[in-house]
Amino acid sequence: MTPEEALELARSAGIHRLRIPTPFAVGRVNCYLIEDRPLTLVDTGPNSGKSLDELERQLSGLGHSLEQIELVILTHQHIDHLGLVEVIAGRSGADVAAIDVVAPFVENFGEDIEADDRFAAGLMLSHGIPEDVVIALRSVSRSFRAWGARAKVTRPLRDGEELAMQERTLEVQHRPGHSPSDTLFWDSEREILIAADHLIAHISSNPLISRPLDGSTDRPKALMTYMQSMRRTRELPARIVLPGHGEPITDHRSLIDERLELHRRRAEKILHLIEERPRTAYEIAQELWGNVAVTQAFLTLSEVIGHVDVLDAEGQVREVANGDLIRFETVG
Numbered sequence: 001m002t003p004e005e006a007l008e009l010a011r012s013a014g015i016h017r018l019r020i021p022t023p024f025a026v027g028r029v030n031c032y033l034i035e036d037r038p039l040t041l042v043d044t045g046p047n048s049g050k051s052l053d054e055l056e057r058q059l060s061g062l063g064h065s066l067e068q069i070e071l072v073i074l075t076h077q078h079i080d081h082l083g084l085v086e087v088i089a090g091r092s093g094a095d096v097a098a099i100d101v102v103a104p105f106v107e108n109f110g111e112d113i114e115a116d117d118r119f120a121a122g123l124m125l126s127h128g129i130p131e132d133v134v135i136a137l138r139s140v141s142r143s144f145r146a147w148g149a150r151a152k153v154t155r156p157l158r159d160g161e162e163l164a165m166q167e168r169t170l171e172v173q174h175r176p177g178h179s180p181s182d183t184l185f186w187d188s189e190r191e192i193l194i195a196a197d198h199l200i201a202h203i204s205s206n207p208l209i210s211r212p213l214d215g216s217t218d219r220p221k222a223l224m225t226y227m228q229s230m231r232r233t234r235e236l237p238a239r240i241v242l243p244g245h246g247e248p249i250t251d252h253r254s255l256i257d258e259r260l261e262l263h264r265r266r267a268e269k270i271l272h273l274i275e276e277r278p279r280t281a282y283e284i285a286q287e288l289w290g291n292v293a294v295t296q297a298f299l300t301l302s303e304v305i306g307h308v309d310v311l312d313a314e315g316q317v318r319e320v321a322n323g324d325l326i327r328f329e330t331v332g
């Protein structure tokens with residue numbers, strides 16, 4: 001099946017892809033309109049006039065207006081996906097559905113982001129990223145905040161619950177990893193999976209380290225969580241997977257196998273670097289990605305730490321703290 005055929009299959013199930021512009025490097029974000037009762041919009045695009053114009057234009061091309069939306073479903077907590085939620089819920093009176101664990105984050109958006117920034121800054125400093133880089137990244141992250149928004153989650157969803165519409169039932173599946181709130185919506189009758197950024201065809205989703213939603217201060221093991229989530233998704237007999245960016249996925253099992261293999265090779269590379277001598281996560285990121293380790297410091301740090309967690313769980317590597325600075329060394 002080609003991506004075009006997959007989109008056609010989705011359309012025949014009443015699911016329309018809306019490609020909404022974002023100011024971010026990732027490019028456009030996919031929102032999905034589900035023509036059912038309630039009339040449902042999955043994700044919103046970022047909070048900008050341009051994105052709103054484009055959303056309204058594409059809705060009207062399908063014969064709908066923003067005011068007619070009855071339910072907004074949020075797939076996860078990232079601003080390119082939820083930024084317009086306040087505007088849409090305000091104008092349409094739509095219910096807002098999101099996995100229960102993320103409801104406080106969405107409802108207090110802005111305040112929590114401050115705590116997220118502090119969490120990220122502490123993590124970056126303890127893993128060897130220079131202070132000036134950390135300060136620069138914090139100001140970038142502050143300027144991004146305006147693309148988000150807060151909203152009352154009127155329909156909190158539980159993992160495993162069934163979201164019933166007039167013509168279909170979507171099973172809610174919490175699959176954290178890319179973010180702590182990633183949620184999939186599975187139509188088992190049509191074998192269609194709405195997966196947002198859990199699985200993207202043209203880019204390997206980053207298992208970003210996020211501050212835990214439950215208030216715990218332990219560093220989450222984002223990559224291990226993500227790999228576990230992908231293995232569960234692999235079990236689903238999906239004909240098509242509708243992602244948060246880019247084209248539909250028609251063979252999710254081989255894509256997941258590729259991703260798991262990529263992570264295995266990267267973990268091996270990192271193990272070799274640590275075998276040469278103990279290193280900080282930042283030093284490892286510089287070896288692997290050069291200057292990108294500076295411009296995308298948090299992303300590459302998340303990636304390195306994720307792999308070190310895997311090596312640690314296998315008993316190959318351990319963390320050694322020297323004052324506030326953490327290095328990794330081999331075991332034995």
Ligand SMILES: [Zn+2]
Pocket residue numbers: 026029078080081197244245
């Ligand atoms: Zn995204």
